[in-house]
Amino acid sequence: MKGCGCKICENDFGDSVNDLASDGDSLKSILQFLEKQGLKVSKKVLKKHLDAFEIPYKDDSTVAVVEDCEPVKIELNKVDFSQYNFDENKPDTIIGYLQKLNLKLYLNQLQIVLQRQDDVIKGKSPEVNSNEVKNLSLIFQILEKSTAMAIQINQREAIRIVESMGLSVEPLQQLPPLPTQNNVQGNSEPKTD
Numbered sequence: 217m218k219g220c221g222c223k224i225c226e227n228d229f230g231d232s233v234n235d236l237a238s239d240g241d242s243l244k245s246i247l248q249f250l251e252k253q254g255l256k257v258s259k260k261v262l263k264k265h266l267d268a269f270e271i272p273y274k275d276d277s278t279v280a281v282v283e284d285c286e287p288v289k290i291e292l293n294k295v296d297f298s299q300y301n302f303d304e305n306k307p308d309t310i311i312g313y314l315q316k317l318n319l320k321l322y323l324n325q326l327q328i329v330l331q332r333q334d335d336v337i338k339g340k341s342p343e344v345n346s347n348e349v350k351n352l353s354l355i356f357q358i359l360e361k362s363t364a365m366a367i368q369i370n371q372r373e374a375i376r377i378v379e380s381m382g383l384s385v386e387p388l389q390q391l392p393p394l395p396t397q398n399n400v401q402g403n404s405e406p407k408t409d
Contacts, residue, residue, distance in 0.1 A: 220264075220265055220268035220269065222261055222264060222265045222268070223255070223257050223261055224250070224255070224257060224261065224262070224265045225265070227255050229250060229253065229255060230265070232249070233246055233249075233250070233262070233265060233266070234266070234269055234271055236249060237266050237271045237272075237273045237274075238271060240274060241274070242273075242274045242275070243259055243262055243263070243273055243274070243275050246262060246273075247259060247262060250262075258342040258343075259342065260342065260343070263275075300313060301313060311362075314362055315359075315362050315363050318355070318358055318359040318362045318363070319359060319363075321355050321358075321359075322352070322355045322356055322358075322359045325348070325351055325352045325355050326352060328348055328352075329344065329348050329349055329352050332344045332345060332348060
């Protein structure tokens with residue numbers, strides 16, 4: 217067999233690894249075999265090796281089988297608002313609830329990513345899972361949209377700059393009325409007799 221040039225092939229374990237994978241051994245068990253032989257490689261190196269030879273492999277770390285899992289039953293026409301901490305007739309309380317929920321999701325995912333980074337720093341893991349970082353980014357986008365953080369931050373920065381120029385910014389006490397057909401200039405209806 218001609219090797220692919222990886223650490224596994226360089227150490228003459230290519231055929232053995234390919235046979236184990238072809239026999240259905242998991243990546244974890246192949247890595248354990250290599251370690252017993254005195255060769256320590258990452259899962260990433262092993263996957264690249266098997267991909268180079270187009271050998272399918274069983275990756276037991278990506279699929280978690282959950283036994284005794286009940287399906288979630290949702291009737292979209294029947295929502296019980298009593299389980300939530302808001303009044304469904306007050307949109308502000310719903311928005312506040314969703315903002316808190318999105319913040320909790322973001323903080324939970326941030327904790328997962330920080331733990332993975334700590335594992336990498338301590339040598340417990342070879343790399344941070346890119347899907348976890350992508351999930352963090354996605355949840356942040358949702359959080360940002362639900363809270364308008366960027367607008368708030370930009371507005372505060374603009375006020376700070378204006379005030380640093382010696383000017384003052386006074387908040388509006390009341391928003392001006394929305395234009396209607398009667399109070400918009402240049403928008404007159406043709407009169408019919």
